[in-house]
Amino acid sequence: MTPPARLALPLLLLATPACRDAGVDLSEDVGSSDMRVVLTVNAGEGQTTVRAQASALLPNSGAVVLSAGDRFVLHDDPTRVLAAEPGGVTQVTTTPRNRGRIAVDLLRTGDRSLIDLGIEVPPPFTLEPVAPRAPWSSPITLRWDRTEGTYTTAIVVEGACAKKLVRPLVSDTGEYLVNGGEIERLDPRSPCTVTVSVVRTAPYSGSRELYAQATQSRSVVVELLP
């Protein structure tokens, strides 16, 4: 090795840890007993999106990138492997099932696999259709089949032309009127198409190795006229 190369190698070794993101580990470097899975299940009309992310329960650690063949699969359908979303940390898949318990397995090659990490999704419901176009000054009346239970319900309004509005409801009454004036539109003179959703959220479920949240939501699309 030439003298400059002899100098470069230690410098490179010194620089590498500093360049690496301190909050991200490779799964092959984290034991299963130090691993926690964050599971998010969003059930919709005919499809449920399942997102899972591993994290390390170690000081100065956070997200874990799956490596060395470690992978998430749906517990009741192991052929459905979760794939990395952009960014590479969160893994995602969909399933047509939108009720009951939805769980994932974290299959590991170098350590104990974490099996059947799941959460019960809130019960499905039907949101009545609304007029596709409505004067902005009229409230949008949402009606759905209400439920008892420990779920929380929220109304969410979003669209490219409006600021997102999230309205947690004190109780699930099966009806809510969204006032047009509450929707902050970016250009009040133009029509604005918004997606209005009723989102029912199950209580957080967790243990040392799992943090899980699940929602059941239904949406309608409304064009608000100036």
Added chain:
Amino acid sequence: MKRALVVLSMLFLGCADPPPDDTAGLSTNDLSLQILVETNEEATTARIGIYALGHDRYHRLWLGGGDRLVARVGDRTFEAEEVDGSLAGYTVKVPITDGSFELDLLRTGSSSARATRIDLPPAFALSPPAGDGLVHLERPFTLQWTPAVASSSMRATLAGPCVVAAERTLSADTGTFTWSVADFGHGATPAPCTVTIALHRPGGQVTLAPELAGVQLFRAQQVRAIGLWATRS
């Protein structure tokens, strides 16, 4: 050594300029105002604080040396009165619900600052929901008001011992607002009770008399409130 430090500390403390207690001896262009204005269906009330430039902005001044603060509408004047409490402040009630009024700081030892103009937000009239002042908390109810001013924001509030207080912001004024059943949480006492619903329209503006240093804070709002007897069957 210790004695020297004590003497030095005392010297520094002695150098600190204590804030004045009142306006006497201060130049008018060293004074600034805080003006909070609320208008209901009967009158406008302004709460005014006076501050000295260069001092703690939380330190308010009393009027001193015969200085007076007066609100004026046309040729009618209304004397500001001290607000009870430890924090210096003044309040004046003006019998207008729309338009504007003026504030005069009349001084004996320095130049007076006349005609600080306060324009109120546009007035409106709130109609109670149908039902002779009775609302059922198992049904939505709608408020309407006129005139609607599309460009102004509004705030709707609901309060009462048998409901959980709620507040909604309307980014634009559509002239109508519907409270839903899901907004009526159970309060500390069971229904029936009187529920106060109110609408707030912020806005307005202040044009300061040139003799004054500035405005610390200005806020104005039109408020209309209705008390409704609310039941749950």
